[in-house]
Amino acid sequence: MAFRNFKMIGYVIYGRGSFNQLDEILAPNRKDGKPMIFLVDHFFEGKPLVNRIPLRGNDKVIFADVTYEPKTTYVDKLANDLKEEFGTVSGMIGIGGGSTMDLAKAVSLMMNNPGSSADYQGWDLVKKPGVYKAGIPTLSGTGAEVSRTTVLTGPTKKLGMNSDFTPFDQIVLDPELTKDAPANQRFYTGMDCYIHCIESLEGTYLNEFSKSYGEKALQLCRDVYVNKDGWDEESDDKLMMASYAGGMSIAYSQVGVAHAVSYGLSYLLGTKHGIGNCIVMNHLEEYYPAGVKEFKYMVEKNNIDIPVGICKGLSDEDFEKMINVSMGMKPLWENALGKDWEKIMTREKLRALYDRL
Numbered sequence: 001m002a003f004r005n006f007k008m009i010g011y012v013i014y015g016r017g018s019f020n021q022l023d024e025i026l027a028p029n030r031k032d033g034k035p036m037i038f039l040v041d042h043f044f045e046g047k048p049l050v051n052r053i054p055l056r057g058n059d060k061v062i063f064a065d066v067t068y069e070p071k072t073t074y075v076d077k078l079a080n081d082l083k084e085e086f087g088t089v090s091g092m093i094g095i096g097g098g099s100t101m102d103l104a105k106a107v108s109l110m111m112n113n114p115g116s117s118a119d120y121q122g123w124d125l126v127k128k129p130g131v132y133k134a135g136i137p138t139l140s141g142t143g144a145e146v147s148r149t150t151v152l153t154g155p156t157k158k159l160g161m162n163s164d165f166t167p168f169d170q171i172v173l174d175p176e177l178t179k180d181a182p183a184n185q186r187f188y189t190g191m192d193c194y195i196h197c198i199e200s201l202e203g204t205y206l207n208e209f210s211k212s213y214g215e216k217a218l219q220l221c222r223d224v225y226v227n228k229d230g231w232d233e234e235s236d237d238k239l240m241m242a243s244y245a246g247g248m249s250i251a252y253s254q255v256g257v258a259h260a261v262s263y264g265l266s267y268l269l270g271t272k273h274g275i276g277n278c279i280v281m282n283h284l285e286e287y288y289p290a291g292v293k294e295f296k297y298m299v300e301k302n303n304i305d306i307p308v309g310i311c312k313g314l315s316d317e318d319f320e321k322m323i324n325v326s327m328g329m330k331p332l333w334e335n336a337l338g339k340d341w342e343k344i345m346t347r348e349k350l351r352a353l354y355d356r357l
């Protein structure tokens with residue numbers, strides 16, 4: 001048996017107000033006159049956070065349009081524009097939710113690798129390190145701050161640039177940055193973490209490493225969504241650590257059924273990751289009975305709307321497309337259902353599941 005030897009992020013700073021140390025953190029990573037590029041979630045345009053960005057010299061702020069989840073065409077455009085304007089840059093700093101962090105990782109890689117980001121969708125296809133990159137989450141849950149992938153929708157697939165060069169060199173975990181997230185969005189992204197934990201802890205790839213992080217992340221999710229009424233600073237602090245630990249848990253295991261099915265939705269319908277996972281999780285009693293029961297309790301307790309009926313009126317061809325994308329996520333199915341997963345999750349069974357969504 002070969003054990004996974006995985007690359008982790010470089011530096012981590014955690015704490016309320018730690019964003020204020022960004023200038024000193026970046027200083028040693030600035031390269032002779034080349035700018036730091038701050039890729040900032042467009043939600044923050046015109047907000048006070050922008051004035052706290054430590055701009056020096058020819059540094060540049062770019063607002064990331066995350067109306068849609070990251071596409072390879074967008075990554076290529078951002079990287080090509082930067083190459084044209086500056087040749088190279090000192091670093092990419094992603095400030096935002098999972099989408100913005102993934103964009104920053106991908107653009108960093110594309111500054112030093114030829115071709116299109118679509119050429120690198122897969123496992124270990126990236127050959128050269130990117131430029132210095134830092135991730136600063138403003139939503140908690142995806143684990144994108146610690147992961148070795150950057151999920152992109154390309155011309156033919158929705159798949160990450162999964163490589164040892166993908167993890168951030170630095171992350172800044174400042175829970176204060178998540179305080180203005182709307183309750184529904186915060187819940188959908190937070191549930192991404194909860195679902196990572198259930199899929200990891202119930203999966204066949206589980207080992208003690210994944211379990212240690214997964215159990216802690218699950219407990220933190222329960223603290224904020226089950227055991228507490230209302231939302232406060234402590235909730236933001238806890239959910240940020242849940243996201244980190246949940247990401248560490250799947251680093252050494254894998255996600256499962258909710259993610260495999262939700263990828264099909266997002267490929268065909270553009271359904272966003274967090275809400276898509278919630279839509280699917282709502283119907284997975286057969287696979288994760290205890291997790292789904294608790295999930296439903298959290299939805300109700302926190303007064304969240306989970307859309308239903310999103311596959312109504314789709315054609316057979318549409319369903320086929322979703323089934324193909326979903327069935328392509330082999331490691332996820334294998335983790336969820338074991339080596340013989342194809343005998344358990346047939347195309348017919350998956351079709352019936354999509355029909356219910």
Ligand code: NAD
Binds near residue numbers: 097138143272
């Ligand atoms: P997101 O980044 O797509 O953002 C969702 C919305 O929240 C956007 O409208 C954004 O502008 C807004 N927003 C962000 N921060 C805010 C704040 N502090 N206050 C108010 N609004 C704010 O959402 P997400 O759920 O964090 O990320 C989902 C993305 O992450 C997907 O693209 C998914 O593929 C990716 N993802 C990546 C990994 C990975 O390992 N790389 C893992 C899971 C998900």
Ligand code: ZN
Binds near residue numbers: 142192196259273
């Ligand atoms: Zn996820």
